[in-house]
Amino acid sequence: MQGTMQAVRLHAPGDIRLDTIDIPTPGQSEVLVKVVRSGICGTDLHIAKGNFPAPNLPLTLGHEFSGVIVEMGAGASPMNVGDSVVVDINIACGRCFFCRRGQKLFCPTVTQLGVHRAGGLAEYIAVPAENVYVLPEGFDVDAAAYVEPLACAVHGQDRIGITFGDRVLIIGGGPMGLAHVALSKLAGASAVIVSEPDATRRALATRIGADHVVDPFATNLDEYLASLTDGVGPDVVIEAVGSIPTYETAIRVARRGGKLLAYGAAPQSAELTIRPFDIYAKELTIVGSYAGTYDTWPRAITLIATGRFDPSLIVDSVRSLDEAAEAIRALEHDRSTVKVQIQVSR
Ligand SMILES: [Zn+2]
């Protein structure tokens, strides 16, 4: 497809612009996707500030997008022009130690759309056909822009393994914390407790299914949790903020024999003081979760398709492509919205 398009590109840390560039040509085994909706995420702010390695500038941002195939490169199959799709952003070699073990996120040559190579905050994107998931008939393409974050949350849930009756504390009521509220309920938690200072986010957490919400700055969190958990603390704690104080809280409040999911992305250089004795004596299980790939994508699609998970309970702002750069910058200080998505086309 000939012509130009608009793309939200990072030129240098702090320098995001809406550029007019050539529409990419799909290469061998690639397809060209016309982007319909594209989410904005905390990771975009990390990249934009230079806190996340982004080696290939200028970089088109955006790793949470849905769209429609408009052109097929040579050898791209089995999908077709006109298919509504989402795209697993993780592109790996398929042959290395980690790829052979089903762990392509750790592939030494893994690249991610919108992080290392052109992403979906643009009118068009060329992607490997291998990474494309065709949406089921009738699937709302707008709602599909939440598949990527949901796939990440599904992976986190797989890692932590909530069991029936667990009492789960989620620290942070941002878009990912809220996804974990819904998934923890589906996984069989008997109580989902959300610790979140912002009243709007607490209200959203309740709407999406949290049983208890608490402002940790207004209430003594430890006492509150004790009152809900026979005095022992939550079975599972999901840290979905990525700050040192909240990680410290997570380790402190998890019950003896409990489990902690390290989900929130802390700054790469941030350090945490931890007493190994606490892990030892509490028999604490700490697991990390980085991103969703493989089967978490079709499973996320199915959760949305069946109505088990409703992204519209989290996405509270939809804007246009020319507002995207400001929306990324605003993530730093503006708490008035929880999840912004960009309507790139219809
Ligand atoms: Zn994201």
Ligand SMILES: [Zn+2]
């Ligand atoms: Zn590999």
